[in-house]
Amino acid sequence: MATWVNRSRVCVGLAVVTPFAVTAALAPMRARVEMVDVALLLVVVVVAVAALGSRLAGYLAALSAGAWFNYFFIAPYQQFRIADRSGVQTFTLLMIVGAAVTELAVWGRRQQAAASREAGYLAGINAAAASGATGGGSRQELIKQVASNLVEALHLQTARYQSGVAGLGDPARLQRDGQIMWQHARWDVDHQGLPGDTDIELLVEHDGRLHGRYLLRAAPHTVVSLSERRVALTLADQVGAALG
Known part of the structure; x- marks a missing residue:
C-alpha cells in the first residue's frame, strides 16, 4: 500500500x-x-x-x-x-x-487487473482439480484450499465449510446460474452487491448427492461479477467431485 x-x-x-x-x-x-x-x-x-x-x-x-x-x-x-x-x-x-x-x-x-485475477482464479481451479484427480493431499486440505480461493475470488471476509447440511439457518444461496436467492426472492447482486447481513450458502454436490456447503460471509455491498460467481461454483464442483 x-x-x-x-x-x-x-x-x-x-x-x-x-x-x-x-x-x-x-x-x-x-x-x-x-x-x-x-x-x-x-x-x-x-x-x-x-x-x-x-x-x-x-x-x-x-x-x-x-x-x-x-x-x-x-x-x-x-x-x-x-x-x-x-x-x-x-x-x-x-x-x-x-x-x-x-x-x-x-x-x-x-x-489487465481483471485478466490477472482471472488467471489466479483459474490457477486455483486447476490446483483443486489436480488435487481431486490425483488424490494428492487430504480432503481437508482441499476443502481449506478452496475456502481460501473463494475468499479471494469473491472478495469475502470468511468462507467456512460445513459437511452434510444445506438450508440450515435460512441463508442466502448462490444458485447454479450464478444468481443469489434470499428470502424467496432474487437478490440484485449487480446493483446491491453481495448481501452482507447473512451467510451465503454455496452447495457442494456431485452426481446429485449433497456433500455439504460453504458458508460465505461478505462485507455489505461487496461487488462481484457474474464470472467471479461462476468461478466460485466451479471451485465448489471440484470439491464435490473429490468428495464423491
Whole structure:
C-alpha cells in the first residue's frame, strides 16, 4: 500500500512538471517547430503519465500540458491567454485528447487487473482439480484450499465449510446460474452487491448427492461479477467431485 501511495505521488509530480519541462525546452525553437508536433508530443507525455499513474495523474498531466502549451506556443507568448481562434481550437483538442487517452489508460489497467485475477482464479481451479484427480493431499486440505480461493475470488471476509447440511439457518444461496436467492426472492447482486447481513450458502454436490456447503460471509455491498460467481461454483464442483 505504501509503495502504491509513493508511486502515485511521483506520478502526480511528473504530471505537473513534465509538460512544463517539455514545452520550456522546445519554446526557443517555436519558430521552427509546428504547433501540432508539440501538441502530439505532449499527448505522448500524458499517455505515459496516465499509464504509470492514476486517473488523477492523467488529468493533471492533460491540464498541465494544455496550460504550458498555451503559455509557450500560443500567442501572446508567456501569458495564460489565447488571442486567436486557431489557438483556442488547438488548446481544446489537446485537452480533449489528453482526457481521452487518460480514460483509455485507466480502462487498460482495469482490464489487465481483471485478466490477472482471472488467471489466479483459474490457477486455483486447476490446483483443486489436480488435487481431486490425483488424490494428492487430504480432503481437508482441499476443502481449506478452496475456502481460501473463494475468499479471494469473491472478495469475502470468511468462507467456512460445513459437511452434510444445506438450508440450515435460512441463508442466502448462490444458485447454479450464478444468481443469489434470499428470502424467496432474487437478490440484485449487480446493483446491491453481495448481501452482507447473512451467510451465503454455496452447495457442494456431485452426481446429485449433497456433500455439504460453504458458508460465505461478505462485507455489505461487496461487488462481484457474474464470472467471479461462476468461478466460485466451479471451485465448489471440484470439491464435490473429490468428495464423491
